[in-house]
Amino acid sequence: MSTTRTVKTAIGAMFFALSGAVFSADKAxxxxxxxxxxxxxxxDSRVSISHNSMPEIGLRTQTSSFHVTSNVPLDGIFEGKKVFFKLNIREDGDYEVVEMNDGSGKGT
Known part of the structure; x- marks a missing residue:
């Protein structure tokens, strides 16, 4: 095998490996x-929450504004209410609330 072909093969393998890493990073x-x-x-289906740290997605303790999906009712959600929520990290990198409740097991 020539040196040129070896280099092309190595570059191709690196590109394949990197493209797989990028693709998997884009998944929700x-x-x-x-x-x-x-x-x-x-x-606008948005809620601002002063939330705990979520290091698994790189969010520190802070107040963030999130889009809320249509299946999450906002009636019963008001300023000062303690909530537990689940975020989906979309492919575009934005966060959206897909579940939210007050911890009572009754939803919001």
């Missing part, structure tokens, strides 16, 4: 958190 992931509601915007 989930994280769970808890915190206190700071504001609710039902018109």
């Amino acid at each position: 992931h989930f994280a769970e958190g808890s915190g206190y509601v700071k504001s609710v915007n039902a018109v």
Whole structure:
């Protein structure tokens, strides 16, 4: 095997390995958190939550505004309410709340 062909083969293998890593990084992931509601915007389906650290997705303790999916009712969600929530990390890197409840097992 020539040196040129060996280098091309090595470059091809590296590209294949890297493209697989990038592809798997784009898949949706989930994280769970808890915190206190700071504001609710039902018109835009957004909620701001002062939440705990979620190091598995790189979020530190902070207040964040999240999109809320249509299957999560916002009635019963108000400023100051303690909530437990599940985030989906979309392929575009944005976070969205896919589950939320007050810990009573009754939902929101």
